[in-house]
Amino acid sequence: MQKALHYRDEHELMNLRELVAEKAVVVFAHKGCCMCHVVKLLLNGHGVNPAILDVDELNEGDVTEIVGGAPQFPAVFLGGVLFGGVEQVMGAHISGELVPRLRQARALWL
Amino acid sequence: MNSTTTQFVPSRRMGLYEPAHQMSMWGDFRLDSPPPPPLMLEVNANSNNQSEDTFGASHRNDQEASKPDDKVLRRLAQNREAARKSRLRKKAYVQQLENSKLRLIQLEQELDRARQQGLCVDATQLAYAGNTNPGITAFEVEYGHWVEEQNRQVSDLKNALHSDMGDMELQIFVDGGMRHYFELFAMKVTAARADVFYIMSGMWKTSAERFFLWIGGFRPSELLKQVLSPHLDDLTEQQRLDIVNLRQSCQQAEDALSQGMEKLQFILAQAIADGLLREGNYLPQIGAAMNKLEDLVRFVIQADHLRQETLQQISRILTIRQAASGLLALGEYLQRLRVLSSCWSSRPRDVCVSKI
Numbered sequence: 001m002q003k004a005l006h007y008r009d010e011h012e013l014m015n016l017r018e019l020v021a022e023k024a025v026v027v028f029a030h031k032g033c034c035m036c037h038v039v040k041l042l043l044n045g046h047g048v049n050p051a052i053l054d055v056d057e058l059n060e061g062d063v064t065e066i067v068g069g070a071p072q073f074p075a076v077f078l079g080g081v082l083f084g085g086v087e088q089v090m091g092a093h094i095s096g097e098l099v100p101r102l103r104q105a106r107a108l109w110l
Numbered sequence: 111m112n113s114t115t116t117q118f119v120p121s122r123r124m125g126l127y128e129p130a131h132q133m134s135m136w137g138d139f140r141l142d143s144p145p146p147p148p149l150m151l152e153v154n155a156n157s158n159n160q161s162e163d164t165f166g167a168s169h170r171n172d173q174e175a176s177k178p179d180d181k182v183l184r185r186l187a188q189n190r191e192a193a194r195k196s197r198l199r200k201k202a203y204v205q206q207l208e209n210s211k212l213r214l215i216q217l218e219q220e221l222d223r224a225r226q227q228g229l230c231v232d233a234t235q236l237a238y239a240g241n242t243n244p245g246i247t248a249f250e251v252e253y254g255h256w257v258e259e260q261n262r263q264v265s266d267l268k269n270a271l272h273s274d275m276g277d278m279e280l281q282i283f284v285d286g287g288m289r290h291y292f293e294l295f296a297m298k299v300t301a302a303r304a305d306v307f308y309i310m311s312g313m314w315k316t317s318a319e320r321f322f323l324w325i326g327g328f329r330p331s332e333l334l335k336q337v338l339s340p341h342l343d344d345l346t347e348q349q350r351l352d353i354v355n356l357r358q359s360c361q362q363a364e365d366a367l368s369q370g371m372e373k374l375q376f377i378l379a380q381a382i383a384d385g386l387l388r389e390g391n392y393l394p395q396i397g398a399a400m401n402k403l404e405d406l407v408r409f410v411i412q413a414d415h416l417r418q419e420t421l422q423q424i425s426r427i428l429t430i431r432q433a434a435s436g437l438l439a440l441g442e443y444l445q446r447l448r449v450l451s452s453c454w455s456s457r458p459r460d461v462c463v464s465k466i
Contacts, residue, residue, distance in 0.1 A: 032377060033405070035370060035405065035412070038366045038367055038369070038370035038412070041365070041370070042363065086408075087412065090363055090412065091415070093362070094416070094419040095422075095423055095426075096355070
């Protein structure tokens with residue numbers, strides 16, 4: 001029984017890792033979080049539709065594995081790599097760095 | 111009453127003998143209108159000191175006996191009416207006081223209950239007294255210093271730009287100016303954690319500044335549009351383009367934050383409105399709302415972060431001289447807003463007599 005559970009957890013973690021690696025833009029957030037809404041709108045403005053993952057639905061351990069200890073949400077992944085939170089996204093948006101990063105993550109094709 | 115000023119003035123139209131001491135003050139204009147009741151009372155009180163030319167005289171004209179009495183009776187009735195209305199007003203006022211007292215007792219009870227339940231309740235926000243939050247008091251003092259320093263920097267910048275100072279020296283002023291704004295943002299974060307509503311309402315700002323408030327401060331895109339762009343005339347084409355792009359990015363970021371705020375307002379209102387008209391107390395709803403308010407602090411922080419990023423991006427686009435001009439323009443603009451506020455609040459107003 002213990003072994004089966006362990007396998008299932010590992011499986012879930014693998015799925016999560018794959019998801020983050022595959023999708024160009026992934027956002028981890030709490031459901032109904034207003035800052036997540038802000039990040040989503042900023043990304044939408046660039047023509048990007050991020051995959052939003054509800055942290056409350058996921059295994060806490062898995063999330064910590066991927067996002068790191070003491071995580072701040074929303075947490076944005078570009079091309080499988082943790083980019084940052086709303087502050088980093090906003091900063092990159094203003095400084096003009098966001099578009100190149102999005103292209104790099106193959107979120108944009110133009 | 112000065113008896114030498116009294117005269118006996120017959121009122122031709124009504125055929126009455128009017129008490130005339132007050133008539134002498136207004137001349138012929140008041141011949142036909144009866145004096146208001148208080149004067150009437152005054153006359154009565156003084157009649158024993160007056161000569162026969164006053165009110166007392168009217169009693170002695172027997173052929174007119176009935177008409178003066180009517181006048182007197184009417185005035186007495188008016189007095190009674192005025193006194194009655196006065197009593198009613200007093201009664202209403204006392205009633206209002208009683209209601210306020212009851213509400214105060216109710217609030218105090220709720221406060222005690224909340225404290226017993228271990229919830230954090232700031233009594234000063236329930237009372238109508240001023241803000242006694244130490245974090246806010248400290249902020250207000252610091253902000254006072256900040257404005258003084260700001261004024262010094264504005265005049266320094268003005269002098270620097272009019273002198274033939276080189277770019278190296280000018281850079282020091284620009285860096286100092288930018289840093290000064292960043293210090294304000296840091297102060298605001300601490301204050302927002304102490305009382306986010308205070309920051310959101312722009313309470314530390316003057317009234318005209320508050321008119322332009324957006325999430326606890328100025329709107330970066332407006333800054334670019336109104337203050338900077340029109341006053342930087344030696345821009346290259348690339349710079350012009352960069353500033354247009356920056357303004358657009360600012361607007362997009364502002365829109366995203368504004369929409370996030372609307373969502374927060376919606377969620378907060380929902381939390382507070384949950385279970386209205388239901389049995390039981392509302393403390394769970396208040397507790398839920400308090401949790402949501404933590405997000406409001408994040409909005410203040412992100413809005414200030416946007417302001418900081420915008421200022422930094424502007425300084426990257428502009429030359430040192432242009433950046434100095436831009437900082438000066440912004441400083442002067444804020445100064446003018448403050449002056450507008452104080453001029454507006456001290457403008458001469460007509461004193462209106464309340465019609466209660």
